[in-house]
Amino acid sequence: MLRSHLTRLLEQAASGLQKDGRWPEGALPAFSVEISDDPSHGHLAANWPLVLARTLKRPPKQVAAELMAAVQVDPWFDHIEVAGAGFLNAFLAPQAxxxxxxxxxxxxxxxxxxxxxSGERILVEFVSANPTGPLNVVSARAAAYGDALASLLTAAGHQVWREFYVNDAGTQVEALGKTVYYWLVKDQQAAVPFPEDGYKGDYVREIAQAFLAERGEQALFGLDQGAAISMLSQFAVDLIGRWRERDLLAYGVRFDRYFSEQQDLRAAGRVEAALAELERQGVLYSQDGARFMRTTAFGDDKDRVVVRKDNTPTYFAADVAYHWDKYSRGFDRLIDVLGPDHHGYLGRMRAAVAATGKPAESFEVVLVQWIRLLRQGELVAMSKREGDFVPIADFLKEVGVDSARFTFLLRSPDSPLDFDLALAVSESQExxxxxxxxxxxxxxxxxxxxxxxxxxxxxxxxxxxxxxxxxxxxxxxxxxxxxxxxxxxxxxxxxxxxxxxxxxxxxxxxxxxxxxxxxxxxxxxxxxxxxxxxxxxxxxxxxxxxxxx
RNA sequence: GCGCCUAUAGCUCAGUGGAUAGAGCACUGGCCUCCGGAGCCAGGAGCGCAGGUUCGAGUCCUGCUAGGCGCGCCA
The missing domain is CATH 1.10.730.10 (Isoleucyl-tRNA Synthetase; Domain 1)
Structure with missing residues (x-):
């Protein structure tokens, strides 16, 4: 509105010069209008004479003088002057x-x-952490970013949909179920050792207690261990999902949909459908007993397994189905907000998008860097499996929603961020x-x-x-x-x-x-x-x- | 080894190829008999290293150094 105002004013002057034959016809090079940081440089600074000098084969200052002689009076500007090597400095008038x-x-x-x-239909997927524990403070940055990005895109005229992908299928969820099972049978005859890949956080005991409170011990009667673990996995995922939704709402983030890998993809047959489509396209082949997708044909650095030797589809296969599903819902553009540990994943996802025939630009990934959480200069470990992490709810209680969101959003997502909890609390007023x-x-x-x-x-x-x-x-x-x-x-x-x-x-x-x-x-x-x-x-x-x- | 991100003030970070590189915090010195002093004004101190492109480089390119992350029939 402001910079384009000056741009138009200068372009009109140039066009007049071209019409008079004083400047050559044809497209002129683009230039920038910047907000000056030095008051003596006016309110706005344009560098067009510097850029035009080469085209017109005249010194920048002469170009500037010619341009200035042709520029119309504009009520927004008190005056415009030539300065420095050939900048045009515009000074605002009270009219502005x-x-x-x-x-x-x-x-x-x-x-x-x-x-x-007026814009595009955009799906922003963010947070999407594995449902194996309460939301970690690390997710708080991604949540603030994804939510603000969605708001920004809405303000820019797009139709935006916020989505959280729940990876509620697979071995990690099973490991969680096993851990709950461990706590439930711990003091019984059927006691099992703590699972090798189990989750050590106290919250797993909470889940076990909640299960007893809601379903009662008898819910497990008559089930073999596998069936019990399966039921407990589902229970745990549901409960954690409710915790998360509550925490995110408290943080001011509301998703339009929590998309379940288990229910909305696997149970709905979307994964098989996607695999069938890949077969139809002839991009799959067998090797070592597994089914590979030839992602290298779409620029990936190696081919990826989609169906394991044991005939189960991989996480990647499900994610292909998920992204195809997003497109099938009519979105023009997909933006995935991911952690930096996912960057090795981009090549195969781009390949998956390419296989849909959708334009490559329609799929964007923003990698939000980690925050390194410190407490008085000491690095706080952040492993969910080790149970050593700061839940988002505790974090917000200490720091406050406004303060947390603003701190995260003051930074570029590319920038790794050191966040000292002790400092954040003590300086929260600052x-x-x-x-x-x-x-x-x-x-x-x-x-x-x-x-x-x-x-x-x-x-x-x-x-x-x-x-x-x-x-x-x-x-x-x-x-x-x-x-x-x-x-x-x-x-x-x-x-x-x-x-x-x-x-x-x-x-x-x-x-x-x-x-x-x-x-x-x-x-x-x-x-x-x-x-x-x-x-x-x-x-x-x-x-x-x-x-x- | 390969890939991605990062390196800017004492600390945490901004900086769409433009002029004398900014903010917050911290430090020093000033400022309301009057609208909210959680404020304002002033001061010191910085672009990891080496080349290159350009009229002009913190910004683009190449190499190097350092840190983070990844490179699985885990998700």
């Missing part, structure tokens, strides 16, 4: 401030958003999220005082700090679009920090109340607009914007 406030007032909480339905929330609360407090009568005169907003706020507000729509396209919610977190900072600076230097009414009203409208965009930004991140703190 008025335009910013009116734009935010007109759109409200939808400011900068695309209208729903968390950057409070800086942003404080700005919002401050604005709310301002607006509670002194009822506004009339609309004031927005053109009275001429102070440097007011123009900086106008610039920031006007750049929000582009910020949002960019963050969505880059799959980068952390840009929004940084934007909110910057907007809050610029508001605090304004507030400290200028009075909103107690100045002549037309100016006071105008400043209140500016403050309200800032508060509105702060709240919208925080909402995209799943963070609250309190009126009082």
């Amino acid at each position: 401030c008025a335009a910013a406030i009116e734009a935010v007032e007109a759109a409200g909480a939808d400011y900068g958003k695309e209208t729903a339905g 968390n950057p999220v409070y800086y942003v929330q404080y700005a919002h609360a401050r604005i709310a407090s301002l607006l509670r005082q002194g009822a506004a009568a009339g609309s004031g005169d927005l053109l009275l907003l001429t102070e440097p700090e007011e123009l900086l706020l106008a610039r920031r507000l006007l750049s929000f729509p582009e910020e949002l679009t960019h963050a969505a396209a880059a799959r980068a919610p952390h840009h929004i977190a940084h934007y909110a920090m910057t907007l809050a900072q610029e508001f605090h600076a304004f507030y400290n230097r200028h009075r909103v109340l107690g100045v002549p009414e037309p100016l006071s009203l105008a400043r209140r409208r500016l403050a309200r607009a800032v508060g509105s965009v702060l709240k919208e930004s925080l909402a995209l991140l799943g963070v609250s914007a309190p009126d009082r703190m």
Whole structure:
């Protein structure tokens, strides 16, 4: 909205020069408009003369002068000057401030958003941790990221579906069932040794106790060990699923669907169907008694087993079926948010997508790096199997939802993150999220005082700090679009920090109340607009914007 | 050995090929008889190493070093 405004203005000038025959016809190279960080460089800086110099075979400064001579007067800009090696620095006028406030007032909480339905149908799969224990704090980062990404994509006009894939089939779940069985029969004649691949966390005993409470000991009567374990596995998975849903809701994450590998894929015959389709395509072959998919034909670095020697389908086979199922539900684009341990898995998944004939770009994977959890500088082990991990519920109790989400979303998903629990708790009052929330609360407090009568005169907003706020507000729509396209919610977190900072600076230097009414009203409208965009930004991140703190 | 991610201030991290590289925390010094001091202003200190592309490189390319993760008929 803001940068494109300047882009258009300059392009019109260039097009005029081309029409007059002073510049050659044809497409001109693209250029960038940036928000200046040095006030002496204006509010915006364009580098077109630098880029054009080569095309036009003239020095950048001369190109700039020619361009400037042709540029039309625009109410948003006080003036535009040539600076440095050939930058164009644009300085905003009060008109722009008025335009910013009116734009935010007109759109409200939808400011900068695309209208729903104009984009793609996108399925975002995230968290999707094995259902063998309570959600680990490690999942908290992925949950915050996936949820915020989904919100961002919605704001960018896409139809977004949040999905959690429950891997409730396979050996890990069986190992969990065995462990529950161990606890149930521990003190009986039928006692078995602790399973070799068993889960050591205390929560497994809780599951055993819950089973006794809900089903009673008699539920196991007459079952052989295998059947009992199978029943216990199912019980455990269901219970853990309920724990997780509860924890995620407390964290502000609501999935549109928990997709069960066992029920929605295997029992529904989707895995066999997918395998049959692969057979039909002739991409399977037998070797060493197993059935392989020729994923190397689609760029993978080796072929992958889809049906084991014992005739059971692999996790990969189920995942092929799962992704095909997603496409069959009409989604244009699939985004998988995975942990970094899955990157070795990408090649075969891309192959699976290629086998559907879907365009390769329609399947995206975001690898969210681990957080390394420390406690007073000591690394906290994170093994679910060893039972040594921090459940998300405990973590949130210590750190708080807003603080946790904001901390995670301030970082790029690519960046490994060290998170010191002791530090996080002791400094929770110093968390950057409070800086942003404080700005919002401050604005709310301002607006509670002194009822506004009339609309004031927005053109009275001429102070440097007011123009900086106008610039920031006007750049929000582009910020949002960019963050969505880059799959980068952390840009929004940084934007909110910057907007809050610029508001605090304004507030400290200028009075909103107690100045002549037309100016006071105008400043209140500016403050309200800032508060509105702060709240919208925080909402995209799943963070609250309190009126009082 | 191969692949992916990472390396920026004392710490945790931003930085769509642009000008003098930023923020929070920590540290130092200032700032409301008045709208919320959870704030503002000022200060010190940094792009792992070596080449290359470019008018211009923290950003792109190559090599190296260090850390994380992966390379299973586990999921």
